[in-house]
Amino acid sequence: MLKKDRAGVTFPEGFLAAGIHSGIKKKGALDLGLLVSEKEALIVGMFTVNKMKAPPVQISQRRARRGVAIGIIVNSGNANACTGDQGVADALLLTEKVGHYMGCSAQKILPASTGVIGKPLPMFSILKALPALSEKLSAKGNADFSKAIMTTDTYPKSTQKEVLIGGEVVKIGGSAKGVGMIHPNMATMLVFMTTDAAIEKDALRMSLHQVVEDQFHTLSVDGDTSTNDSVYLLANQLAKNPVITKGSEYHREFTQALMEVASELRRLLLKDAEGATKFLHLVIQGARSKGDAKKVASTIAKSLLVKTAFYGEDVNWGRIMAAIGNAGVPVRVEKVSVALGDVALVDHGVGLGESQEEKAMEILKKSDITVTVHLGMGQMTAEYWTTDLSYEYVRINAGYKGRS
Amino acid sequence: MLKKDRAGVTFPEGFLAAGIHSGIKKKGALDLGLLVSEKEALIVGMFTVNKMKAPPVQISQRRARRGVAIGIIVNSGNANACTGDQGVADALLLTEKVGHYMGCSAQKILPASTGVIGKPLPMFSILKALPALSEKLSAKGNADFSKAIMTTDTYPKSTQKEVLIGGEVVKIGGSAKGVGMIHPNMATMLVFMTTDAAIEKDALRMSLHQVVEDQFHTLSVDGDTSTNDSVYLLANQLAKNPVITKGSEYHREFTQALMEVASELRRLLLKDAEGATKFLHLVIQGARSKGDAKKVASTIAKSLLVKTAFYGEDVNWGRIMAAIGNAGVPVRVEKVSVALGDVALVDHGVGLGESQEEKAMEILKKSDITVTVHLGMGQMTAEYWTTDLSYEYVRINAGYKGRS
Numbered sequence: 171m172l173k174k175d176r177a178g179v180t181f182p183e184g185f186l187a188a189g190i191h192s193g194i195k196k197k198g199a200l201d202l203g204l205l206v207s208e209k210e211a212l213i214v215g216m217f218t219v220n221k222m223k224a225p226p227v228q229i230s231q232r233r234a235r236r237g238v239a240i241g242i243i244v245n246s247g248n249a250n251a252c253t254g255d256q257g258v259a260d261a262l263l264l265t266e267k268v269g270h271y272m273g274c275s276a277q278k279i280l281p282a283s284t285g286v287i288g289k290p291l292p293m294f295s296i297l298k299a300l301p302a303l304s305e306k307l308s309a310k311g312n313a314d315f316s317k318a319i320m321t322t323d324t325y326p327k328s329t330q331k332e333v334l335i336g337g338e339v340v341k342i343g344g345s346a347k348g349v350g351m352i353h354p355n356m357a358t359m360l361v362f363m364t365t366d367a368a369i370e371k372d373a374l375r376m377s378l379h380q381v382v383e384d385q386f387h388t389l390s391v392d393g394d395t396s397t398n399d400s401v402y403l404l405a406n407q408l409a410k411n412p413v414i415t416k417g418s419e420y421h422r423e424f425t426q427a428l429m430e431v432a433s434e435l436r437r438l439l440l441k442d443a444e445g446a447t448k449f450l451h452l453v454i455q456g457a458r459s460k461g462d463a464k465k466v467a468s469t470i471a472k473s474l475l476v477k478t479a480f481y482g483e484d485v486n487w488g489r490i491m492a493a494i495g496n497a498g499v500p501v502r503v504e505k506v507s508v509a510l511g512d513v514a515l516v517d518h519g520v521g522l523g524e525s526q527e528e529k530a531m532e533i534l535k536k537s538d539i540t541v542t543v544h545l546g547m548g549q550m551t552a553e554y555w556t557t558d559l560s561y562e563y564v565r566i567n568a569g570y571k572g573r574s
Numbered sequence: 575m576l577k578k579d580r581a582g583v584t585f586p587e588g589f590l591a592a593g594i595h596s597g598i599k600k601k602g603a604l605d606l607g608l609l610v611s612e613k614e615a616l617i618v619g620m621f622t623v624n625k626m627k628a629p630p631v632q633i634s635q636r637r638a639r640r641g642v643a644i645g646i647i648v649n650s651g652n653a654n655a656c657t658g659d660q661g662v663a664d665a666l667l668l669t670e671k672v673g674h675y676m677g678c679s680a681q682k683i684l685p686a687s688t689g690v691i692g693k694p695l696p697m698f699s700i701l702k703a704l705p706a707l708s709e710k711l712s713a714k715g716n717a718d719f720s721k722a723i724m725t726t727d728t729y730p731k732s733t734q735k736e737v738l739i740g741g742e743v744v745k746i747g748g749s750a751k752g753v754g755m756i757h758p759n760m761a762t763m764l765v766f767m768t769t770d771a772a773i774e775k776d777a778l779r780m781s782l783h784q785v786v787e788d789q790f791h792t793l794s795v796d797g798d799t800s801t802n803d804s805v806y807l808l809a810n811q812l813a814k815n816p817v818i819t820k821g822s823e824y825h826r827e828f829t830q831a832l833m834e835v836a837s838e839l840r841r842l843l844l845k846d847a848e849g850a851t852k853f854l855h856l857v858i859q860g861a862r863s864k865g866d867a868k869k870v871a872s873t874i875a876k877s878l879l880v881k882t883a884f885y886g887e888d889v890n891w892g893r894i895m896a897a898i899g900n901a902g903v904p905v906r907v908e909k910v911s912v913a914l915g916d917v918a919l920v921d922h923g924v925g926l927g928e929s930q931e932e933k934a935m936e937i938l939k940k941s942d943i944t945v946t947v948h949l950g951m952g953q954m955t956a957e958y959w960t961t962d963l964s965y966e967y968v969r970i971n972a973g974y975k976g977r978s
Binding site: 220221222223249251252253254256286287288289395396397474475478479481482484487488489491492494495496497500501502503504506516518519520521559560561563564565567568 | 624625626627653655656657658660690691692693799800801878879882883885886888891892893895896898899900901904905906907908910920922923924925963964965967968969971972
């Protein structure tokens with residue numbers, strides 16, 4: 171089935187991918203992935219704001235700024251972070267060798283890594299695997315590529331979508347790993363998206379920013395950012411659509427389709443969050459600004475007390491109120507209302523009593539729960555996705571040692 | 575033994591306290607405390623910055639601003655938070671009745687509450703208990719008072735200290751509850767400190783600010799602030815010391831003694847932290863500013879990944895590096911060094927390898943662990959205290975329901 175084979179990052183025309191075991195992970199697990207475009211593509215990226223950026227992130231960020239690329243070489247099992255000058259030299263050499271096999275300059279190959287911090291890359295094994303990896307490149311390579319980027323992910327994550335732009339088919343695909351999947355030492359969220367759309371660079375960049383802001387920045391499992399978080403978007407212009415320019419109706423349509431791809435990747439990331447038993451959809455309403463609404467959402471999402479209460483299926487709206495009060499934005503207790511699902515618990519700062527709390531206990535038994543907070547301060551809203559905090563999260567992140 | 579009986583908040587001259595079971599908690603546990611000074615005292619306080627301040631906190635804050643008080647009425651088991659106008663009326667009525675029994679204006683009685691959020695105070699039971707509580711007031715009352723303020727604390731916490739100021743004995747005492755002891759619904763840190771020092775109001779306020787900043791603001795168990803956090807300091811001027819004025823040598827001596835009392839209370843709070851198995855002393859060096867150093871410390875202290883790694887006794891310095899990079903202050907990976915105890919793990923951003931990590935595993939087996947981070951950016955330092963994150967924390971805070 172052509173349709174099935176061409177999936178994820180290789181769904182759009184002209185993209186090839188592969189994954190291989192190079193020897194970083196144990197037991198033959200795939201740990202080295204390559205994604206390339208047959209035709210030079212525009213590339214835009216967004217990278218971690220963590221100050222401890224890993225060497226491959228620094229290099230990718232610089233190369234993404236130049237705006238054109240042939241491909242991305244990515245390994246799992248080793249983050250190549252806190253590896254000093256050696257880490258920089260290793261990442262540069264790796265892209266040089268891949269460029270050699272692809273017949274392009276190293277500048278057009280971007281490196282990405284995820285896994286343990288502070289260990290040098292096993293360069294000998296990786297370099298030795300490159301010829302075989304290059305030979306495996308195929309339009310059916312998404313399955314292996316998606317596996318090769320996994321760390322503690324329990325399943326590979328990819329999705330694709332078609333959209334008509336000016337009557338022509340444009341394809342978008344994506345593959346992702348991570349979020350709260352931090353065992354054994356440190357991993358990260360990596361997202362690779364591809365499209366064959368004909369699109370201008372500025373329009374592409376704006377689409378990515380909007381999608382990252384609305385999708386990946388509204389997701390929190392444990393509130394930490396890491397050294398390697400990266401989102402890439404490649405556009406190789408092979409589709410026959412009229413060129414998408416910034417601010418046009420076509421641009422709106424393209425961004426909407428990209429948003430749906432990202433939304434599905436976010437859903438897959440959230441559902442695979444370490445040890446999660448509850449998936450919380452936070453809806454903040456009545457904020458003075460979008461920024462205020464997001465701060466309130468992210469403070470609730472990061473509160474250990476809120477997260478453990480959901481794990482315990484405890485109707486503990488006081489912890490939600492305390493988290494709202496802790497968000498660093500102006501709120502007034504007498505204006506705040508809170509509901510779980512369709513059950514109101516707090517009306518203008520006052521609890522609605524035990525009969526409502528009993529109704530809410532039914533909502534808490536579900537695995538998908540919507541928490542609605544109305545701040546009563548304005549008209550702005552925000553949405554956010556997070557999980558509960560379970561024994562299992564502690565077990566996974568305690569590193570399987572000693573106590574667990 | 576007079577010396578033993580006069581302890582904690584009733585250690586200084588002229589302070590009386592009592593604790594009683596009024597019916598808020600089950601099984602006859604003490605839940606209502608009263609602390610008074612025989613002579614009108616200066617009072618200063620510091621209160622939660624959480625926007626959802628409980629009614630008693632709002633009232634106490636207003637009354638502390640007036641600067642004089644006879645006493646504090648405090649209940650546990652119910653935070654009187656998110657209780658609306660009823661909560662305000664209840665707290666006001668309570669102080670009016672206590673004022674009546676003490677023969678003073680309600681303005682000179684400050685209310686404090688800790689416990690469940692969102693339930694009205696059982697005023698009938700509380701008011702009925704006031705006469706007996708007043709009659710129990712005694713210079714030996716610290717033991718009952720310290721118990722009456724407990725929520726999930728596993729032991730009462732108090733301490734005392736004598737200091738010579740101008741050749742005269744000045745006494746300082748304190749009692750505290752809380753920190754990360756949040757079951758069943760929400761509690762908080764409450765600290766009551768007393769002194770018989772003769773001291774000016776401005777000097778007293780400055781001493782409290784300094785002590786709170788250096789001691790209680792350097793303690794984080796789960797990173798949440800609550801609706802009721804409060805620190806009170808009463809000074810009744812009964813000691814014969816020369817009056818302590820702001821900026822004097824006596825002031826420095828007094829602040830140092832108060833610092834020691836607060837430091838011991840902080841230690842008692844930390845050691846009783848919910849489910850903690852490791853007590854982490856974070857030492858941040860080489861920061862550009864004190865503020866930067868504190869932000870780095872508090873970001874490490876709040877990182878779930880760092881906390882679970884310590885619980886698992888996992889030599890996971892990558893998580894510490896990632897937390898440093900996540901603190902929102904300028905740092906450069908190539909300048910950062912990290913040590914556990916006396917074992918260096920990271921030197922100028924690069925890991926020191928497996929032999930050092932093996933040595934660090936011995937340090938990680940201990941329950942008290944010092945983590946030293948040198949940022950290499952300047953000369954400023956900060957210290958911070960926190961704990962690991964254990965199964966037990968999740969169990970306690972999941973509310974004992976469903977899963978646990």
